[in-house]
Amino acid sequence: MDFDTDMTLLARLNALYAAWAHIVDDDRLEELPDLMTREGVYRVQTRENHELGLPLSLIYCDGADMLADRITAMRTANVFEPHVYCHAISAVAVTAREGAGWRARGNFTVARTMAEGETMIFACGRYFDHVVEVDGALKFRERVAILDSRRIDTLLVAPI
Amino acid sequence: MDDAKPFAWPDDDISRVPYQVYTDAALYALEQERIFRGAAWNYVGLEAEVPNEGDFKTTYIGDAPIVVTRGADGVVNVMVNRCAHKGSLVCFKQRGNAPELTCVYHNWTYGLAGELTGVAFRRGVGGKGGLRASFDQKAHGLRRLRVETYRGLIFATFSNATPAFKDYAGPDMIAAMDRVLVKPLRVLGYHSQILPNNWKLYVENNKDSYHASLLHVFHNTFGVVRPTMGGGIKLGHDGWHHLSYTQREALADDHIGKEKVRSLQESYKLRDAAMMEHKLELGDLVTNSIQTIFPTLVVQQILNALATRQLIPKGPDRSELIWTILGFEGDDPDLHELRLKVNNLVGPAGLISMEDGCVGGWVQRAAKGDPAARSIMPMGEGVEPSEGSRITEAAVRGFWRGWRACMGI
Numbered sequence: 001m002d003f004d005t006d007m008t009l010l011a012r013l014n015a016l017y018a019a020w021a022h023i024v025d026d027d028r029l030e031e032l033p034d035l036m037t038r039e040g041v042y043r044v045q046t047r048e049n050h051e052l053g054l055p056l057s058l059i060y061c062d063g064a065d066m067l068a069d070r071i072t073a074m075r076t077a078n079v080f081e082p083h084v085y086c087h088a089i090s091a092v093a094v095t096a097r098e099g100a101g102w103r104a105r106g107n108f109t110v111a112r113t114m115a116e117g118e119t120m121i122f123a124c125g126r127y128f129d130h131v132v133e134v135d136g137a138l139k140f141r142e143r144v145a146i147l148d149s150r151r152i153d154t155l156l157v158a159p160i
Numbered sequence: 161m162d163d164a165k166p167f168a169w170p171d172d173d174i175s176r177v178p179y180q181v182y183t184d185a186a187l188y189a190l191e192q193e194r195i196f197r198g199a200a201w202n203y204v205g206l207e208a209e210v211p212n213e214g215d216f217k218t219t220y221i222g223d224a225p226i227v228v229t230r231g232a233d234g235v236v237n238v239m240v241n242r243c244a245h246k247g248s249l250v251c252f253k254q255r256g257n258a259p260e261l262t263c264v265y266h267n268w269t270y271g272l273a274g275e276l277t278g279v280a281f282r283r284g285v286g287g288k289g290g291l292r293a294s295f296d297q298k299a300h301g302l303r304r305l306r307v308e309t310y311r312g313l314i315f316a317t318f319s320n321a322t323p324a325f326k327d328y329a330g331p332d333m334i335a336a337m338d339r340v341l342v343k344p345l346r347v348l349g350y351h352s353q354i355l356p357n358n359w360k361l362y363v364e365n366n367k368d369s370y371h372a373s374l375l376h377v378f379h380n381t382f383g384v385v386r387p388t389m390g391g392g393i394k395l396g397h398d399g400w401h402h403l404s405y406t407q408r409e410a411l412a413d414d415h416i417g418k419e420k421v422r423s424l425q426e427s428y429k430l431r432d433a434a435m436m437e438h439k440l441e442l443g444d445l446v447t448n449s450i451q452t453i454f455p456t457l458v459v460q461q462i463l464n465a466l467a468t469r470q471l472i473p474k475g476p477d478r479s480e481l482i483w484t485i486l487g488f489e490g491d492d493p494d495l496h497e498l499r500l501k502v503n504n505l506v507g508p509a510g511l512i513s514m515e516d517g518c519v520g521g522w523v524q525r526a527a528k529g530d531p532a533a534r535s536i537m538p539m540g541e542g543v544e545p546s547e548g549s550r551i552t553e554a555a556v557r558g559f560w561r562g563w564r565a566c567m568g569i
Contacts, residue, residue: 044509048254049349055500056349056485058509062501065431070504070511072430077378079515151352151480152508155517 003094003102013131014092016138017106021087024159029071032159033064037132037139042067044145044160047125058147058156067159080157082115085122101132101141108145110160112153123149123160166190169569174543174560175553176534179527182358187567188476195455195566196222196473201308201315201328203457203470204228204238206484208312208345209255214272217255219482220472221316227251227261227302228314231272238316239274240303250302261302274302310334311341313459313468329453330396332545336403336451339442340461343488348499351483353508357520359456359473360563362481365516366452366469367559369393369404369550370539375519378511382430389447392547398565399543399558400454404550407445435501435511438463452555454562462512464495465502477524481517483507 003009016035023031036042044059061067092106105128112122123145130142145160166186170178181187196202202221209217210230218241219226225241227250243250243263250263250270260277261270269278276297284290305316308325315325326334355362365371373379391406430436438447441464449461458469466486473479483506487499505512527533540552543561563569 046350046352052349054347054349055496056351056503057500058351058507060500060504062434063432066435066504069430069432073378073382073511077381078511079375079377080518151354152517153354154356154508154521155353155514156509157514 003097009094012138013094013104016131017089017092021089025085025087027084029158032071033068035140036064036067037134037141038064040064040140041142042159044147046147046150048150050146059159074157078157080155084113085158086111098130101130104129104131108160120153122153123147125149167569169564170534174557175537177560178532178534180531182361182524182527183476183531185476190567192222194568197224197318199319199322199566200455201317201322201325203313203453203468204316205314206312206345206347207236207309207314208347210236212257214257214259216251216258218251218253222473225249229272236307236309236314237273238305238307238314243268244276244300244302270302274304276301311337312345328397329401332394333396333401333403333451333453336394336449337459340449340459340466342442343490346487346489348485348487351485351507353481353517355479355481355517355520356477357479357524358476359471359479361520361523362471362479363452363456363559364556365520366450366458367402367555368553369555370553372550375515376512382436390548391550392545393550393552393555394545395543395555395558397454398561400562401452402555402558403449403451404555405446406448408447410445435504437498439495439498454559462506463502464499465506467506
């Protein structure tokens, strides 16, 4: 079956995207590295840098361990006002086969609500991912969040 | 409040700052006139951002819109980005390349050095209308600023009275720039961060070497900077500018200047310490060097993460911080990759720097409640450099000395 007509694959991909969003929005971030392969790369980059061909990311985790370290730092060292995210994920699609896995993409909008109760749209953009199957489960070999929203309000601490 | 002196600094004491200076719209307007459009040399970008003839970028000095171009003669021009005709932005793109600058509103055109080169329908239509005969085209170019470049950084000033940049910066600040900006610069990317506070709170934060190991817990937890490490504070131009630096102890197998990447992994509690590696590339053991040039430039070296930070005020209670993250032309692939990883420590999501995004907002919110109340900065002595200790607020007091001198307050 072709990747673009494989509705089972698309359903599994949607479930993976949803799992990521739920972990972040529920603040169960310690579980997030489990959705990556061990060597999986997670990056958050602005659309500006991406389109200029500049390599800089806001967050660059080269492997699940670096993502875990970032979460440890957030829990133990970083100082910020309490807030929660709410992800809206849409337009999830498989775009190509790559190696033993697939290229996939989807859109996100992240609303941030501060402890005082105010909500704002904090980020919106597109995920560009490389997804592979590990022991029967889909995982991210690469997850790149490209932010349309170039200006970061105050700070970015939790992954998108 | 009269125009000349909207406010008097209480007790002539720069170790106590009245909160009004962070909230007052009249003072904000006066800063635009007397600092940003006044005596200061303002950082506007890098020569590497406009390498070729016709390249332009837009930015701001204070609230003033600015366009930076590379002219046919290779010279960098800095101009107010406002059409002489009706005041529209001439360039509304962030960057690009164009043979001339055209204001789309009425199609007036300017050369890359700002001279007015074309007025649409100057002869009218059918002999009627058009530009009146007495109009002096030469007198209506874009407002040009004085420009100087130093080691690839572009500075501009509205003032003809301000001394040359090297004299404005002073020898210690020039030496600090010489130390970091050793090769042609390469832009690795940009960050933009909205700070919910007056611009001066971010400047103070940079000049406040006392907070580094206290607020930024990551420093201590993961062993980047400890208050016991060597280093010190240098000041320039009577305290207007500053340099705060930290250096680690030499280790037995350090060979400064040799191609060595060191991981101090044993002192970290990270699973993957790749982002904490440091290649000694600048000929010394300095791990952190934060330099401010009055009013709003920061030149940063944190391990191998090099950057300029340009602060743009956006009203009394909001600012935008533009980070231009740098490498050098000719960086080998390993050093290039190392820089990208070390940059996890800085920027809006920086494991070290993120707190600076929110702490100014906390002061801003609290300041609003009582503009006449004052902060107190008792750490260290006067506006004096210090060797061996960064537990001082001397550089912050130096900033206020500069601010008061410019403002006539």
